[in-house]
Amino acid sequence: MELHTRTEAVVHLDRLVSNLENIRGRLKPGVKVMATLKGDAYGHGIAGVVPTLKAHGVTCYAAAVWEEGRALREAGAETEPILLLGDTWDDQLPELIRWRLTPTIFAVETAAKLDALAREAGVIQPIHIKLDTGMNRIGFPADERCYGPIARVAAMENLKITGAFTHFARADELDCDVTERQFRRFTDTVAALRGRGIDIPFIHVANSPSILLRPEVQLDAVRAGDVLFGLCPVDEASWEASGIREVMTWRTYVALVKTIPVGAQVGYGGTFTARRETRLATIPVGFADGYRRGLSNKGWVTVRGRKAPVVGRVCMDQFMIDVTDIPGVERGDEVILLGADMNIERMADLLDANVDEIPCGVSKRVPKVYVTGDD
Numbered sequence: 001m002e003l004h005t006r007t008e009a010v011v012h013l014d015r016l017v018s019n020l021e022n023i024r025g026r027l028k029p030g031v032k033v034m035a036t037l038k039g040d041a042y043g044h045g046i047a048g049v050v051p052t053l054k055a056h057g058v059t060c061y062a063a064a065v066w067e068e069g070r071a072l073r074e075a076g077a078e079t080e081p082i083l084l085l086g087d088t089w090d091d092q093l094p095e096l097i098r099w100r101l102t103p104t105i106f107a108v109e110t111a112a113k114l115d116a117l118a119r120e121a122g123v124i125q126p127i128h129i130k131l132d133t134g135m136n137r138i139g140f141p142a143d144e145r146c147y148g149p150i151a152r153v154a155a156m157e158n159l160k161i162t163g164a165f166t167h168f169a170r171a172d173e174l175d176c177d178v179t180e181r182q183f184r185r186f187t188d189t190v191a192a193l194r195g196r197g198i199d200i201p202f203i204h205v206a207n208s209p210s211i212l213l214r215p216e217v218q219l220d221a222v223r224a225g226d227v228l229f230g231l232c233p234v235d236e237a238s239w240e241a242s243g244i245r246e247v248m249t250w251r252t253y254v255a256l257v258k259t260i261p262v263g264a265q266v267g268y269g270g271t272f273t274a275r276r277e278t279r280l281a282t283i284p285v286g287f288a289d290g291y292r293r294g295l296s297n298k299g300w301v302t303v304r305g306r307k308a309p310v311v312g313r314v315c316m317d318q319f320m321i322d323v324t325d326i327p328g329v330e331r332g333d334e335v336i337l338l339g340a341d342m343n344i345e346r347m348a349d350l351l352d353a354n355v356d357e358i359p360c361g362v363s364k365r366v367p368k369v370y371v372t373g374d375d
Contacts, residue, residue: 043359249339267312
């Protein structure tokens with residue numbers, strides 16, 4: 001594929017579809033895939049991926065904040081339910097109604113404000129109840145303390161509880177029983193609420209790691225987030241066996257090639273000193289693009305099918321690589337930043353980061369190109 005700009009992140013839509021079908025193949029009959037597209041679809045771009053997901057049968061979505069919900073509507077999710085997993089500030093509650101979004105409710109006070117706004121707008125506002133089963137982040141406590149507050153929410157005339165969920169803290173750990181305890185606490189609490197006459201028609205708990213590792217926690221839907229984009233949420237052996245592929249690659253080009261003598265220092269602070277006559281290539285990408293400074297002197301890229309190490313500090317807009325051992329490198333040669341020998345998982349390991357941080361960190365000044373093949 002010919003490069004037409006300084007740098008671009010390539011989103012392989014065929015891989016996205018393959019991952020979606022892989023996930024579906026793991027589900028029990030009737031279980032839905034809730035495409036979780038927070039963080040601008042984990043950095044892959046909501047506007048670019050929603051048409052493909054919709055065309056391949058995704059009928060419900062989740063995001064983190066109302067602005068992402070709006071982006072989903074604008075991208076083509078016109079009628080599908082969209083759950084907001086995080087909090088919405090009081091002054092922005094009208095946006096939930098305007099964009100027909102389903103907020104997460106975990107406080108009676110917020111529910112009361114939303115109920116009043118829905119009454120003024122003449123609508124019945126759907127909501128999901130969040131139960132805290134041990135993550136200790138947001139949610140009503142999943143025990144008898146929640147019965148009264150949730151009953152008060154359920155009694156509000158312009159709100160309708162359309163679902164409830166919780167979030168696992170350690171679903172990626174194979175030898176840990178915390179997830180089982182959270183699951184049991186959630187289902188017991190939902191059963192108790194239903195036994196008190198509170199209608200909760202739709203429940204979900206399975207996040208990306210539990211989709212791969214814990215089929216027993218599938219309920220009405222699974223929330224497919226990082227796994228949908230091939231971002232490893234589990235142990236290495238389970239991931240290698242999954243057949244799921246990373247969806248994003250990232251590329252740029254060689255801006256300049258030059259030779260420096262023995263003893264020459266490279267970049268800010270002179271953190272690399274040439275021990276031999278060295279051919280350097282300058283790459284027109286830096287940490288303002290999301291190519292992390294932590295890759296200085298330990299990352300690598302691929303040029304002409306071979307690995308080239310990063311030398312010196314990664315700058316805001318540029319960095320340098322050693323191409324001494326790669327014959328014929330010249331200005332304009334394609335440089336693979338992500339893909340080939342440096343995938344997202346390897347980069348995350350080098351940076352001691354979560355895999356989600358890597359694509360989410362690719363900045364807005366890097367255009368995204370959507371393709372249906374690997375060329």
